[in-house]
Amino acid sequence: MNTADLGLPVDVPSTALFTDHYELTMLQAALKAGTADRRSVFEVFTRRLPEGRRYGVVAGTGRVLDAVENFRFDADVLGFLRERDVVNEETLEWLAAYRFSGDVWGYPEGEVYFPGSPIMRVEGSFAECVLLETVILSILNHDSAIAAAASRMASAAGDRPLIEMGARRTHELAAVAASRAAYVGGFATTSDLAAGFRYGIPTVGTSAHAFTLLHDNERDAFQAQVDSLGRNTTLLVDTYDVTEAVRTAVEVAGPELGAVRIDSGDLLLVAHRVRQQLDELGAVDTKIVVTSDLDEYAIASLAAAPVDAYGVGTQLVTGSGHPTCSMVYKLVARAESADTKAPLVPVAKKSSGGKTSIGGRKWAARRVDDDGVAEAEVIGTGPVPAELADRQLLVELVKGGEVVAREPLDVVRDRHAGARGNLPLSATQLSRGEAVIPTEYVHLRSGS
Template sequence: MDVTDASGADRAPGAPSTALLTDHYELTMLQAALRSGAAHRRSVFEVFTRRLPEGRRYGVVAGTGRVLDAVESFRFDGARLDWLSDNGVVDEATLRWLADYRFRGDISGYPEGEVYFPGSPVLTVEGSFAEAVVLETVVLSILNHDSAVAAAASRMTAAAGDRPCVEMGARRTHERSATAAARAAYVAGFGSTSDLEAGFRYGIPTVGTSAHAFTLLHDTERDAFTAQVASMGRGTTLLVDTYDLEEAVRTAVEVAGPELGAVRIDSGDLLLLAHRVRRQLDELGATKTRILVTSDLDEYAIAALAAAPVDAYGVGTSLVTGSGHPTCAMVYKLVARASGNGPDAPLVPVAKRSAGGKTSRGGRKWAARRLDADGVAEAEVVGTGPVPAALADRLLQVPLVRGGEVVGREPLATARARHAAARAGLPLSATQLSRGEPVLVTETAAAPGAGTAGG
């Protein structure tokens, strides 16, 4: 399973195989390409999205570290090969090829925590067609999920300002998705999680105290508070809305004293109740007791509480479901391939050209972010030709895998800091919650005289 080494970087020694986290058609294409002889042609695949979710101003790259783990663990062991054989998924020649599979190509991409826009080459995978095509599904499943959660988390932390946000969505999604969501939320600014697996795997701080069930278990609310304070100390957070809120706050301070760490409000008109509870706490001498609010929060609810005396937010359902946009609609497209089967055959651009709005642009891309005179981002520039000198130090992609070896693994803290810096470098309108177009326009810089083959 994934663990964190001494540097805090994700790694996955002895991780279970990810080879069957894929669609059947990946292996159908592989088998047919092996038979045609085209499977070994050098190929370039690109991950990008044609548009951002409706109303969103920017996207957030998350899940890159998990992608690297998945690529390392993409191996076909005996049990998986037997299953493929027994179910007639591929023929014997393809099984023999898969038995020796490991990705030996190169991967570059936007580093984790960076922001992206329509057409941004978020990830570039280069290798033979055979070794690269089989990674499509697992790469997209990770990036689409994690980036959707990170985008929602970024909007929430922007709305929260300096107030910390706690990820509390583990009970609202698939158990494995919950851990991935906690990781993505942390990259985008959440300070802690309730999910212990996320703490174990990725070193994310974990928090948690009690639910209404704990209060209901005891004969009185005072008994419940007394038990929790005796166990957790006066700095604990007491849930105060099981019965009568005003009475619960009074009892909480009587039990814990003015040193009570925090109270949590989980229902009702949070704006009104936060003001009432703050006033009551101050009157009782608990002036340093913090107020945590939960209850189906999203970025809009957080923004509405900006003027309330709230100290922290706990967010669950809306966060782990991408706040209405559970996917980023990223795609994995072949954009270039060798003109022939020989090892020295040059790459030629390829792209889908059919009608229906799903066209793509051929050629290996570079991407850079152009800044205005004040150092604020003003455009995402994507090109297939030489990089203009003015943009040479603004390139966005970094090496992630070289010759099959991971070179881009990094601590989550680095991705977290990168996102804070990337968001701060966008125009101020980027963090507006009102619906709008992407905050940066994506400009294309074509290679002079470059042609595109059909594909």
């Protein structure tokens, strides 16, 4: 695995600096205090879903595994830390030998989650686990937000395919991660070639308005595109007059024209008019693709329109109003000493303002009704109730520092479709509401 596979610039040697300054100063202080080697358990969770969302989507797990594997403090990184006097020489020496040797458990990527769900659990020494906080949260918060928006859009679109086309609306590296997350959430293709190259996502694209404007007239532009890409191409028909463009498109490509794309105007009205015109011209199999600042609500409003596919950009890569999931990475248990046999003690932050956490190493299971539909997210410590033993959600991702659970992206995508399909029907409603199933806690206690 090289840095290009992570969506990193080729001159970035590792993921070790994808962290916050205070992670390293905590490490230095813990090393001096003799507490750095205490066995610790950190958990990733969110206290609440973004306002109005009924469920969350776990996305980015595969990228987290790559990031953990590539978390190395090489000579250049150590030189930077030394030059900036971030930590002392003893800490730099410790970092030079850093390799994560602990265990990671988590919800399998593509699974849904709810408030309190222990989406990921990282276990090892305090020193090796605390360094991973920022990079894990950075990936999971971004990718899960995009995947949740994509999932809602996929629900709204039904059987109609969705094209991810938001690369020009976000950071160039975030665009690659967003495309991957969108695919997990149910999108079928992407316009981003980097995402296609790194993750095998199918890529699509034909032409923009600039191509039409380049030519002396619309007919010449359409002819050039058909001559190059064939009659099955998609012609953009709203550069000038849509009615005239559709007529010209069919004249140039014939009834075998693959599709027309509409990128402006009242999409509902225009789509009906274009469908009628295409049928009258004999292009009954020509599809209609619509773009233009779509979100899940706009997609839902076009459910009755003769639209065959949607292209989504800005709203998708910004999480459709919720660009983060507010996930946190909290220490929930730690050993009483550095002795490897020392028992774990539950710990948790206790404060006002809705930020109280619950201590203890947790398991999670999803209770279902007689029809297999989810009815509660059950979280606890201690023994797992017998009736939930085969419904546990956490799986082993890293064992003794070695990744053990890499999966093809199509497997992740299919898992999400199945998980979403097992939620109550109200999960797909776009109206604002609470989490579609409640979170229940058993055998838990608050820390202090």
